[in-house]
Amino acid sequence: MADVSALKEEVLETAKAGYREGLFKGTSGNLSARDRGSGLVVITPTSLPYDTMTLEDLVVMDREGRVVEGFRKPSSEWKMHARIYKEKEDVFSVFHTHSPYATAFAVLRQPVPPVLTEMIPFIGGDIPVAEFALPGTEELGLRVAEALRERGACLLANHGVVAVGSSVREAYLRAVYVEDASRIYHHALSVGTPCLVPEEAIRKIISPAVRG
Template sequence: MTTDKCLAVKQQIVEAGVHMIRTGLVYGTGGNISARLPGMDHFYITPSGMAYESLKPEDIVGVDYDGHVVEGARRPSIEHMMHAAILRGRPDLGAVVHTHSTYATAVASARLPIPPFLETVIATTGGREIKVADFAPAGSRELAEIAVRTLGDDSAVLLANHGVIGLGRDLREAMAVCELVEKAAMAFLLSRIVGGPVLIPEQMVARQAEFFRAHYGQGRGQ
């Protein structure tokens, strides 16, 4: 992997951090972001407890899949074991974004999975619900294991009493998943106030998911 390509990944993480704080997906120094390129034997992750708007590419830390720092002078995010565990088991992934957005955290604190009640949820999950991973302390190996187990091959999971993890082939995709989960959580909670949401019948969910799979977007690699 050339230095230029690695620097580009670190720069993308810095920019994603600024986006995350400015759009209210996290507050203060909360949340964390990791990304990698295909074939990399490590990944890059945000440092622990540093303000997103002050980050420079050299503050981003290289970590291997056992959680050891292999590049950089900063301490990595306390959730680096969770990112390592997710990325190790999912070669399809290029990025992991972890946020503390308000509505998703509220739903996660009520331990309510988000059903596929909106077309945007169906498009993102393939018609599956967004599950809630059981509670474990932030930064623990236990949380890493629970998150991986609950995720399976899904692209999003709520962390009980904590926040959201969104996954993608790249940072743009992983960030979009976190944004979708926040919007869906807000609509889900508001709908519950007025007695909803009425769920879409399973067959229709499956039909919609298949339609999105076959027809939505420009296809891979375009």
């Protein structure tokens, strides 16, 4: 079997960083990464605290979702992760959080519009809302993949956030950035009417990397 030990270390470190950053509380949230060669997916386990999580707690699954390494049960959202990888060949990491400012907009089912210039190269534009689907289902992954067509992150209606990337680091930075942009948009809304980044500027700074 392919050696995914480096990927496991990256997943563990980044999941702990996300917990410390406040992107999720308790045992909620989950992170996975896909090995480029073998297609194996390393994913965080279900219902386990992040501060004491070790490499042995991580679960490795094959393309069909069978556990091939680890004694824990995979995250309850493993079907969502698997479906996103199936739909999006350019995605190699999926980070699911419940970060509070972004999740507030997910509850309103309101996209975060492009109010910061950095949202354009980081996310691809606004932060859209994926249509509602039950947690733990493959359908949720399908709805997320639809919302992510030209974006690096989206909100999940009445639920939270998914950020994806070509690496664990990219998915993590996007998850952090989604929360940061949502917080700033929230503050701006509370004191006035936010202005959007002009369309022409969006066209000029759009990164080809997040398109398609």
